[in-house]
Amino acid sequence: METGSKAKVAAKATAPQFILDRSSAVPALIGRQEDFLHIAGLAGTAYDIAALTGNAGNSYALAGAMGAACMMGLGLALARPEKRVLVTTGDGELLMSLGSLAAIAVMNPPNLSILCVDNGHYGETGYQVSHTSLGVDLEAIAQGSGIKLTRTVSAEADIAEGARILRQGNATAFVLLRVKPTDPPKAKLNLDGAVCREAFRAALLHQA
Amino acid sequence: MNPKTEIAHPARWQDDLYDELRRSDITQFAYVPDAGHSVLIARSLADRDVHSIRLTTEEEGVALLAGADLGGRRGVLLMQSSGVGNCINMLSLTKGSRFPFLTLVSMRGEFGEGNPWQFAMGQAVEPVLAAMGVICLRAERPEDVIPTTKAAITMVFQSGQAVAVLLTQKLIGAKKF
Numbered sequence: 001m002e003t004g005s006k007a008k009v010a011a012k013a014t015a016p017q018f019i020l021d022r023s024s025a026v027p028a029l030i031g032r033q034e035d036f037l038h039i040a041g042l043a044g045t046a047y048d049i050a051a052l053t054g055n056a057g058n059s060y061a062l063a064g065a066m067g068a069a070c071m072m073g074l075g076l077a078l079a080r081p082e083k084r085v086l087v088t089t090g091d092g093e094l095l096m097s098l099g100s101l102a103a104i105a106v107m108n109p110p111n112l113s114i115l116c117v118d119n120g121h122y123g124e125t126g127y128q129v130s131h132t133s134l135g136v137d138l139e140a141i142a143q144g145s146g147i148k149l150t151r152t153v154s155a156e157a158d159i160a161e162g163a164r165i166l167r168q169g170n171a172t173a174f175v176l177l178r179v180k181p182t183d184p185p186k187a188k189l190n191l192d193g194a195v196c197r198e199a200f201r202a203a204l205l206h207q208a
Numbered sequence: 209m210n211p212k213t214e215i216a217h218p219a220r221w222q223d224d225l226y227d228e229l230r231r232s233d234i235t236q237f238a239y240v241p242d243a244g245h246s247v248l249i250a251r252s253l254a255d256r257d258v259h260s261i262r263l264t265t266e267e268e269g270v271a272l273l274a275g276a277d278l279g280g281r282r283g284v285l286l287m288q289s290s291g292v293g294n295c296i297n298m299l300s301l302t303k304g305s306r307f308p309f310l311t312l313v314s315m316r317g318e319f320g321e322g323n324p325w326q327f328a329m330g331q332a333v334e335p336v337l338a339a340m341g342v343i344c345l346r347a348e349r350p351e352d353v354i355p356t357t358k359a360a361i362t363m364v365f366q367s368g369q370a371v372a373v374l375l376t377q378k379l380i381g382a383k384k385f
Contacts, residue, residue, distance in 0.1 A: 039275065060278060065301035068271035075275025075283065078236060078259045083279075099264030100271075106262055193305030197278065205280045 017154040018120050018133075022179040026117060027052055029153065029163050029177060030086065034058065036113075037076060037204065041069035041089030043124035045117050047184035049088050055190055057203025063191050067097035070114060074104050077112035080204070084111050086166065091118040091132045098141060104172055105146030113166045113173040114142075121181040142174040154178040221353045222247035225312075228354055229284060232361045234310075236261060236276045236283030238269035244314025244380050245286040266291035267298035274307045282365060285311040289330045292337060292372075299340040302370050309342065309370035310360060320382035333374065342370040348378050 026048045030036070033052050038059035040049035046061035053059040062068055073087035094101075094116050104112065120133035132138060139152045149171045153162035162175045190196055226248050229237075237252035238261040239245060252260035263269050269285035276283040287295075292313060302309045316323070317330015334344050343363065347356045353375070360371040 037278075062301070064304065065271070065298055067267065068274070068298060068301050071268045071271035072275035072278070074261070075236060075272040075277075075281075076279045077275075078261075079276045079279025079281035097268070100268050102264050103262060103268055103272075107259070193301070197305045197307065200278050201280065204278070 018118075018178050018180055020154065020156070020177065020179045021182065022048060022117055022119065022177075023051075023182075023185045025153070025159065025177055025179055026088070026115070028159050029115060029166060029175065030088075031163055031167075035167070036084050036086040037080065039069050039073045039076065039085065039087045041087070041093040042066055043092070044090050044119070044184040045069075045088045045093075046189055047187045048117060050187035050189055051185035055188070057199050060196055060200045061189060063189060063193070066093055067100070069093060070097055070100040070104060073112055073114065074100070074107060074109065077109040078107065081109070081111055083204075084113070084167070084169070085109075086113050086115060088115045088117060090123075091116060091120065091130050091138060092122045092124075094138055095131055095136070098145075101142050101145035101147060101174075105142075105148075108147075108172050110170050110172065113175070115166060116174070116176050117179060118176055119179050119181040123181060123183065127181055139174065139176040142176070147172055147174045149173040150175070152176045152178065219247075219350065221350045223251070224354055225357060226251045228357055228361075230255070230258070232282065232365070234282045234284050235259060236272065236281060237286065238263055238272050238283060239286035240264070240266055240288070240291055242286065242288045242314055243383070244288060244375060245312065248286055248312070266294040269311075270295050270298040270302060270309070273309060274301055274305070277307050282308075283310070285309075287311060287313055289313055289315045289317060289333045289374075290326070292333045293329050296336055296340055299337075299342065299370070303341040306368055307370075308364045308368050310364040311342075311372045312357075312375060313372050314375045314380055315377045316383075317377075319377040321377060322382060322384070330377075333372075337372050340370075342372050344372050344374055346374045346376055348376050350379065353379070 040061035317326035
């Protein structure tokens, strides 16, 4: 994949554990995407999920309102306990909403999983180094917030266990996926949030 | 937690307000702890049929209620006027995607306020909410609370609007300093 010169410069500063490729690791962790209702964070993870779901009615992706993804997932998971909800968000967005991990841990809905795609960079704004390249460990923060079911996936060998955790279903799960700072897969996003809201509700609420 | 310790002298309208919200099928109550909402918070904690969600900051509630709506459920955000400022960028989610949004705001920094720190945000509540597309309805007297809330519920869940009911300092009473 063409990553662009900015990404290449940034990649030099990458810690050794940022080795997986998001374009293969995210689909491998999620598996059958139809098994989830998806909330995707803005920028990279919106493309990850759009590429995986084809903007189907079981996904809603942010293109702004940075920091919303995890709490949207909580509201949706509490609203629909019979469905599995997967929030896929980046390190940059999660860093902006760390308190939401505490709010979620206290509620601990068993049908909610959070997948943080951590590339150690703010990719959307030009691959500036993020805090997670500089020592901040988001899995440790999730644990410290009270989320009991957490894993870090940083090698191929970790993926099967990460995938299992995302579907375990007896507590809120948090999986930190460490990846190279490369661009997300190309996918077309629908930036009309109101249309996306209607499509999501129509798919979910009219089928029940 | 013993809810009774949180309710010193509950005004009747606060219990009526909880009952009205429940009659309107609101099942997610999200809040940062606040004296002005203590009865609603305590009753939501004691109610097995609702989710009572402790936020660390108010904008989390804006996102939470959007998620609830995607799942076909209704919620309310309970906050103090100072929390309104924390919500502003997150309201771009509400406005941009036309999510229904109901919040009850206990006001500070207005009628009889004795803490000068409260005025900046208290006085900014209505202009900044208006700027983000949230309609403000003020309740000044106990007899205003239920009709105002009923009006807000219709505007939000029938007409898809974003509405803040401002429980004013004249209604709640100024905190003593």
